[in-house]
Amino acid sequence: MSTDTPTSEPALMAVPDPAEPAAPQGRGRRNLLPILGILVSVLSLAGVVWWAxxxxAPTFPSTPGQITALIGAIALYALATVVRAERWERLMKDEGxxxxxxxxxxLTVIGYMGNNVLPARAGDAIRVFLAAPRANTSKRTVVGTLVAERLLDVAVLLVLFVAVGYGLLGEVGGNSVELIAIIAVAAIAAAAVGWRFIRRNERVHGLLAPLASATLGLRRGRHGLELLALTILIWAIETGVWMSTGAAVGFNMDxxxxxxxxxLASVFSMIPSGPGYAGTQDAAxxxxxxxxxxTGGTAVSYMLMLRFVIVVPITILGLILLVARYGGIKNLRAARAEARS
Structure with missing residues (x-):
């Protein structure tokens, strides 16, 4: 781990980046996505609250064993966050x-804080604005590493959902597995056709190449396998988080x-929703x-305690780091103004 210690830094200066073409105009369409996500979350939360x-009445950790399990869940979530940061660093360095x-x-902690309190996964935008100048790279390159992260997570989670849900628990019924497989194959085929079109169009290729570079880099054997192994490790640790949280409320799982x-929760979280996947993850x-x-009471207890474990500590720490290390909201506004200029 680096021995660098946090120090106060001056506000981000608006430095023009001639290598980056202007972002396409489409603000109206983008502005609809947060509204849609918030609407989905409101409706989902309303349904969950009515059901709850x-x-x-829910129960909370009270015995020494349950309290220890809760502390263990928070520690495991911290460990998963560390591994996520290591994966992101490798993606960034591979892009130069x-x-x-x-x-x-x-910035990984700050990004999760932003995703927990802001709509439309704005925490990812915060990571882009703050990471690019400090890593001596373009914002498009940073976005590309986040895309690669997301694709690695989705690939592992979909395989996990199908293998565990259908093959081992039998919880995925009907034609769900076949439907997921068809959608996955169609998405891969569409991506391949789209990339062939992009490569033939110099202007579009120049615009999108930095966004796709990190993902395409996963094709290199050792690099791709290392990142896949880190992704599997991340979700193995996340499983430990969910199991420990369950033990904290008396709901033991193997x-x-x-x-x-x-x-299951990760698949539900792919549905557009508000901050922190409110509503959709709770329904899952x-x-x-x-x-x-x-029981229903166990589900409510688990839901509340899981929200505490994966939201409260990292959000508080992220806010502290944002203010202490990166100048707080003032610097974020300066970064956003730079991005729009």
């Missing part, structure tokens, strides 16, 4: 950037059941707990 009021490990760690819960938790034989 019909269940028995020169990030400090300390920045990768802190590793297979824990993986099922993680994969309720569905999963009931599928594994838990």
């Amino acid at each position: 009021t019909k269940q028995e 950037a020169t990030p400090k490990r300390s920045d990768m760690y802190m 590793p297979i059941e824990g993986m099922y819960m993680v994969a 938790v309720a569905t999963g707990v009931k599928a594994l034989g838990g």
Whole structure:
């Protein structure tokens, strides 16, 4: 780990980047996405809250074993965040950037804080604005590394969902597996056709090449396998988080059941939603707990405690780091103004 210590830094200066073409105009369409996500979250939360009021009162950790499990869940989530930062650093360096490990760690935490409190995964935008100048690279390159991260996560989670849900638990019914496979194959085929078109169009290729570079770099054997292994490790640790949180409220799961819960919630989280996947992830938790034989009261207890574990500590730490290291909201506004200029 880097020995760099946080120091106060001057406000970000608006430095023009001639290598980056102007962003395409489409603000009206982009502005609809946060509204759609918030609407989905509001409706989902309303449904979850109405359902929760019909269940028995939730219980919280009270015994030494349950409190220890809760502390363990928070520690495991911190470890998963560290591995995510390491993966991001490797993606950045592979693209020729020169990030400090300390920045990768802190900006990963800040990004999750932003995703928890702001709509439309704005935490990712914060990571882009703050990481690019510090890693001596373009914003498009940073965006490309985040795209590669997301694709690695989606690939692992979809395989996990199908393998665990269908092959081991039998919880995915009907033609769900076949539908997921068809959608995956169609998406891969569409991406391949789209990339062939992009490569033939010099202007479009110049615009989008930095966004696709990190993902295309995964084709290199050792590099791609290392990042895939890190991604699998991340979600193995996340499974431990969900299992420990369950133990904290008396809902014990074996590793297979824990993986099922993680994969189910992650698939639900792909639905557009508001900050912190509010509503969609909660609905997945309720569905999963009931599928594994838990009661409604257990589902509510687990839902509330899981929200605490994966939202509260990292959000508080992210806010502290944003203010102490990166100048707080003032610098974010300067970065956003630079991006729009």
